[in-house]
Amino acid sequence: MIKGTAKTEQEYRAIKMDSSSSLKEFAKDRKKYYRKYILGEDVDDKDTQAATMGRIVETLLMEPEEFDKRFYMSSCVEAPSALMLAFVNALYKHTTEATDEFGNVNRTFEDIAKDAYVDSGFKIKFEAVINKFVGSDAEIYYNEMRLVKAKGLTVITTEDVSNAEKIVNELRTNPITANIVNLVNSVRYDVRNQAQIEGYSVENHLFKSMMDKVIIDHEEKTIQVYDLKCTWSVENFYEEYYLYRRAYIQAYLYYMAAISQTQNVENPIYGYVVAQPKFIVCDSTNYMSPLIHTLSDSDIMEAYNGFEHKGRKYPGVKSIIEDLKWAVENNIWNISRENYINQGIINIKGGK
Numbered sequence: 001m002i003k004g005t006a007k008t009e010q011e012y013r014a015i016k017m018d019s020s021s022s023l024k025e026f027a028k029d030r031k032k033y034y035r036k037y038i039l040g041e042d043v044d045d046k047d048t049q050a051a052t053m054g055r056i057v058e059t060l061l062m063e064p065e066e067f068d069k070r071f072y073m074s075s076c077v078e079a080p081s082a083l084m085l086a087f088v089n090a091l092y093k094h095t096t097e098a099t100d101e102f103g104n105v106n107r108t109f110e111d112i113a114k115d116a117y118v119d120s121g122f123k124i125k126f127e128a129v130i131n132k133f134v135g136s137d138a139e140i141y142y143n144e145m146r147l148v149k150a151k152g153l154t155v156i157t158t159e160d161v162s163n164a165e166k167i168v169n170e171l172r173t174n175p176i177t178a179n180i181v182n183l184v185n186s187v188r189y190d191v192r193n194q195a196q197i198e199g200y201s202v203e204n205h206l207f208k209s210m211m212d213k214v215i216i217d218h219e220e221k222t223i224q225v226y227d228l229k230c231t232w233s234v235e236n237f238y239e240e241y242y243l244y245r246r247a248y249i250q251a252y253l254y255y256m257a258a259i260s261q262t263q264n265v266e267n268p269i270y271g272y273v274v275a276q277p278k279f280i281v282c283d284s285t286n287y288m289s290p291l292i293h294t295l296s297d298s299d300i301m302e303a304y305n306g307f308e309h310k311g312r313k314y315p316g317v318k319s320i321i322e323d324l325k326w327a328v329e330n331n332i333w334n335i336s337r338e339n340y341i342n343q344g345i346i347n348i349k350g351g352k
Contacts, residue, residue, distance in 0.1 A: 009066065009210075010152060012196055017208040018324070020250035026327075027246055027320050034333040042096075050284035054230030056156060056164040057282065058212060061171060061181060061228070062193040071156050072148040078159040080138040083122050087129060088138050090116035092145045166286045167230070177280055177290045180226060183215060190216040200260035202253065203321040209257040213280075216269060223262065223269065225254045225277040234288040237281045242293070243309060251277045251295055252303035252317045276300055 018037075026033040036043040059067050080088050094115045098107040105112075113133075117126045133139055144155050171177045183191050191213070198208040213226040227250065233240040241247055258274040261267055276295040283290070306316030315323075326337040339346060 009070065009194075012208070012210055015198060015208055017198060017206055019208050019210075020253040023207075023253070023317070023320055023324065024246045024249050026324050027249065027315060030327065030333055030336075033324075034327075038328075038333075050230055050232050052154060052156065053160065053164060053167070053284040054228065055154065056160060057167045057171075057230050058228050060161075060164055061168045062212065070152075070154060072144065072153040073161070074141060074144050074155050074157045076137040076141050076144075076157055078137075078157050079155075080136075080141055083120055084129075084132065084138050087116050087120035087122065087133065088142045088145070090119035091142055092149070093119075095146065096149075163286060167282050167284075170286060171280070171282060171290055174290055176292060177282075180213070180215075180280065180292075188217065188219045190218070192216070197257040197261065200257050202256050203318060203325075205321050205325060207253055207257070209254055211254050211257065214258065216272070221269075221272045223258050223272050223274045225258050225274075226280050227251070227254065227277060228280045228282070230282050230284045232284050234281050234283045234291055237279065237291070237293050239309075241281075242279075243314065246314075247279070248299070248303040248314070249317055249320070251279075252300060255300060 022033065022037055025036065032043060035041045056071065059070055079085055091113060094107075094112045095105060098112060099105050113130060114126060117129055120129075122129050133142075141155065148155060171181050183189060185191050192211075192215075193213055195211045195214040196208070197211070199206055200209075201207070211225050212228045215224045215226070216222075217224070227247075229237070229241060229247070231237060231241050254277050255274060262269055262272045262274060264270060276297065276299065278295070279293040281291050281293055302316070304316050304318055306319060307314055323337045327333055332340065335344070
């Protein structure tokens, strides 16, 4: 079976071990990785509406009992829209940065609001934005964020939940996904939602993974890993998400996590064949039909070795881990391993 002690999401995230998320973080922004995972700073991640919707859908579909531990229902019917939401998020960010360990805010609201105004992208005057904000649902939403985000909760609205419930129903009834998401444990199948594996090694570096859905077929002796993604671009998932958000890193590590469980002779699934991971991709607005995006053997190898698409190079898991290990061992974070070796001299086009 998929072994490991079941932990809450909070307990799992507290384990000091790299994951596909942290490796993606390092690949895209080593400064953020350093602050978040080395210095242990509380780095506020910018969740998109699609990402938040994905978390709600995932929880309602696979772990409904965890809902109240992850989300706080806002008294607002719907979240502030467009630029006002950007202003509220920026306001929360700057308020948090100005708050000391005792909860005292060491800047005036006006100063914080002016920084948030710049960040939000509003074109109307600052005074007009404040007039729209004060006494509105946006102010309520902001105060709710201050109240609950420190507790690890995400503020959501009844509109968010209603939309998420519709997406869940679509996943359960759509012929493309129904047989997967509705599958339950039986003599033939072991179905694991949010399967946790810790301490598996890739390139002599330890990782942990929490996989959305793992289906073990004892008749065929196969293991299939699924990851659920909620996005605004279901049919263009490859370019808009798989590449842009480096989901290929996640696919490879999940693949290796599952393989690690088949190599222990004491495990009942020893010798089982691990299939390439698949992505269950649903529409965050619940308009487009969900799709299953599959990977081939060559996709897995590209994820490991790196590849090029439309003239852009994507580093493989192998080189990313090598770069990460080098940065950790040498405590050098402000320059890449390659540029350090080349003494800071690089070709203007990135060539040799």
